[in-house]
Amino acid sequence: xxxxxxxxxxxxxxxxxxxxxxxxDLSAFSRSPTNSQAKEVNPGAxxxxxxxxxxxxxxxxxxxxxxxxxxxxxxxxxxxxxxVKVDPMDEENALSLLRKKLRVEFCRDxxxxxxxxxxxxxxxxxxxxxxxxxxxxxxxxxTYMRDLRQGEESRKRLLKLDFGDTRRDGTAxxxxxxxWQMSFEHIRKNRPTATQLLSLMSLFDRxxxxxxxxxxxxKNHGRPNSEFEEDIxxxxxxxxxxxxxxxxxxxxxxxxxxxxxxxxxxxxxLERWKEEYITILGAHFPDGNYENWxxxxxxxxxxxxxxxxxxMNKRYLEDWWIILSHASEYAETKGDHFRAEILIRASLExxxxxxxxxxxxxxxxxxxxxxxxxxxxxxxxxxxxYRQALxxxxxxxxxxxxxxRSINFNLGNVLCMRQEHAEAETILRQVLEVYIQKYGPxxxxxxxxxxxxxxxxxxxxNLEEAEAMTIQALEGCRKVLGPDHPSTLLSLxxxxxxLARQKRYEEAEFLSKEAWQTLYRVLGRDHPYTLxxxxxxxxxxxxxxxxxxxxxxxTLCLELSEKKLGAEHPxxxxxxxxxxxxxxxxxxx
Numbered sequence: 001x002x003x004x005x006x007x008x009x010x011x012x013x014x015x016x017x018x019x020x021x022x023x024x025d026l027s028a029f030s031r032s033p034t035n036s037q038a039k040e041v042n043p044g045a046x047x048x049x050x051x052x053x054x055x056x057x058x059x060x061x062x063x064x065x066x067x068x069x070x071x072x073x074x075x076x077x078x079x080x081x082x083x084v085k086v087d088p089m090d091e092e093n094a095l096s097l098l099r100k101k102l103r104v105e106f107c108r109d110x111x112x113x114x115x116x117x118x119x120x121x122x123x124x125x126x127x128x129x130x131x132x133x134x135x136x137x138x139x140x141x142x143t144y145m146r147d148l149r150q151g152e153e154s155r156k157r158l159l160k161l162d163f164g165d166t167r168r169d170g171t172a173x174x175x176x177x178x179x180w181q182m183s184f185e186h187i188r189k190n191r192p193t194a195t196q197l198l199s200l201m202s203l204f205d206r207x208x209x210x211x212x213x214x215x216x217x218x219k220n221h222g223r224p225n226s227e228f229e230e231d232i233x234x235x236x237x238x239x240x241x242x243x244x245x246x247x248x249x250x251x252x253x254x255x256x257x258x259x260x261x262x263x264x265x266x267x268x269x270l271e272r273w274k275e276e277y278i279t280i281l282g283a284h285f286p287d288g289n290y291e292n293w294x295x296x297x298x299x300x301x302x303x304x305x306x307x308x309x310x311x312m313n314k315r316y317l318e319d320w321w322i323i324l325s326h327a328s329e330y331a332e333t334k335g336d337h338f339r340a341e342i343l344i345r346a347s348l349e350x351x352x353x354x355x356x357x358x359x360x361x362x363x364x365x366x367x368x369x370x371x372x373x374x375x376x377x378x379x380x381x382x383x384x385x386y387r388q389a390l391x392x393x394x395x396x397x398x399x400x401x402x403x404x405r406s407i408n409f410n411l412g413n414v415l416c417m418r419q420e421h422a423e424a425e426t427i428l429r430q431v432l433e434v435y436i437q438k439y440g441p442x443x444x445x446x447x448x449x450x451x452x453x454x455x456x457x458x459x460x461x462n463l464e465e466a467e468a469m470t471i472q473a474l475e476g477c478r479k480v481l482g483p484d485h486p487s488t489l490l491s492l493x494x495x496x497x498x499l500a501r502q503k504r505y506e507e508a509e510f511l512s513k514e515a516w517q518t519l520y521r522v523l524g525r526d527h528p529y530t531l532x533x534x535x536x537x538x539x540x541x542x543x544x545x546x547x548x549x550x551x552x553x554x555t556l557c558l559e560l561s562e563k564k565l566g567a568e569h570p571x572x573x574x575x576x577x578x579x580x581x582x583x584x585x586x587x588x589x
Contacts, residue, residue, distance in 0.1 A: 016061035089120040097122060101129030110141045117148060118178050123253055126239045127179035131186065134237055148178060176255040183238040184263065193223070194231040198240055199269065201252060202260035203277040203309065205301035211248040216280050274309040275316045281306065282319035288329030290486055296330040303327040307346055314354060321350035321365075329368060335527040335564065337376045344369045360403055363393040367407045370414070375528060377570040379417045386411040399434050413452055421460050428453040444487065447476045451491045458498055470495045484522050486529060489515050493533045496540070505544050512537040526560045528571070535575050542582050551586070554579040
């Protein structure tokens with residue numbers, strides 16, 4: 001959905017207008033807030049922070065929402081009377097738009113003939129006007145119409161191939177193809193590098209295409225930046241792309257994207273551009289570690305697009321695997337377990353094809369798959385994935401191998417979840433011993449293992465050692481990773497659990513609140529880490545006899561967990577059980 005957050009102010013009347021364009025997907029309005037949004041929200045308040053509820057409510061302005069989905073329109077406005085059907089552009093409005101775009105006098109009859117040929121579509125009108133303006137005075141409306149008729153056969157070929165955008169209108173695609181092909185063929189003849197750039201851009205998600213990735217394509221082919229600038233100017237002048245206010249991001253209308261990809265498919269060029277796209281995106285999309293979130297966030301929609309571009313050439317399949325693997329890792333760390341699973345399944349298939357089932361890269365992918373399954377509460381499947389990785393790799397007992405240690409670390413975590421605490425402790429102690437020897441006590445992997453082992457010791461009732469180990473992890477994380485790093489916050493939250501188990505509730509609540517509020521700010525209120533801390537804090541509040549606060553917190557936690565994790569996720573079930581238990585105890589009193 002294109003959330004075009006355009007604020008148009010009327011200085012005379014002090015009015016503003018916010019336009020939310022292409023609101024076709026209702027689910028987009030229930031996403032968690034960004035970090036910047038979360039900073040403005042009181043973490044203690046029980047409010048709905050969906051995108052919809054971030055839309056300002058004010059008598060000094062208006063919100064205009066465009067959508068092709070009437071049901072979505074009704075859900076967003078709440079009233080059929082507020083829905084205004086936008087009919088196709090009539091003749092006079094179409095003439096007015098053409099006049100504005102051309103800015104020259106023209107024959108009305110010729111203009112009406114042109115507008116009829118392109119179905120009065122605003123985008124088609126803009127493209128036709130751009131074409132004529134660029135080639136004036138040698139090109140007029142009359143000569144443009146002549147060229148349109150001459151290209152009928154090639155347009156029929158274009159229309160035979162449909163890339164399956166079920167939301168588009170058939171008449172609209174005819175109109176756009178008419179005008180798109182005129183511009184495309186002219187540019188291809190006179191400035192072929194611009195059509196090559198458009199071909200590459202059509203593979204991206206159509207919004208927020210970053211300049212720095214495109215420039216790499218020119219560098220890779222030994223072309224100067226000046227050529228890139230001229231190509232961008234050409235495409236924008238023909239209304240084939242738009243440029244954002246800062247000039248470093250580009251958008252493409254969905255029908256222009258459709259037309260370009262259709263042409264590439266018909267002319268056997270799509271596979272070539274898939275390979276180019278995969279190559280340059282693979283060079284830029286990093287792994288999903290916390291330090292890379294900013295870069296991942298900007299490129300993630302474009303990495304998701306790769307899912308439908310599986311290359312035939314095995315050489316590029318490795319890059320495809322890397323992109324999907326990193327994208328799944330980022331989705332997972334951001335708490336989107338289900339999207340992460342879709343990506344990692346495709347990544348695993350690619351790894352097995354490229355490397356075989358007994359290879360370190362396949363084992364690495366299985367390891368990441370296991371993490372995703374564990375975080376969905378599918379512990380048995382997760383354990384099986386880790387064991388498959390170890391057995392397939394053939395180095396199950398080689399703790400000197402970094403990948404084997406990583407898999408065993410994750411295996412220990414999931415065994416703890418499965419209540420296999422003795423085996424989990426044995427494995428994690430072995431991993432910790434090697435990490436301390438190899439990296440020292442303040443390495444991130446060592447610190448994460450301190451935390452994981454502390455959780456196992458907590459579950460086994462060894463609270464004294466659990467507290468010491470968790471304090472060591474927390475102090476190291478604060479020093480090495482900083483106070484806002486997720487690993488630091490997990491250690492902080494676990495320490496509060498250990499203290500609560502020792503009935504040191506005041507200390508526990510102080511630490512738990514700090515962990516929850518920081519997680520809320522850094523990760524968002526519906527991230528699984530935030531929800532887990534919210535649930536545990538509610539239990540501590542109950543033990544402090546702050547029952548109404550505990551119930552309010554658990555009620556919100558349950559609602560968010562059901563949406564984010566699903567009704568049957570272990571964390572959701574635990575929240576429900578605690579809410580029922582505390583509510584029942586309140587009724588008894």
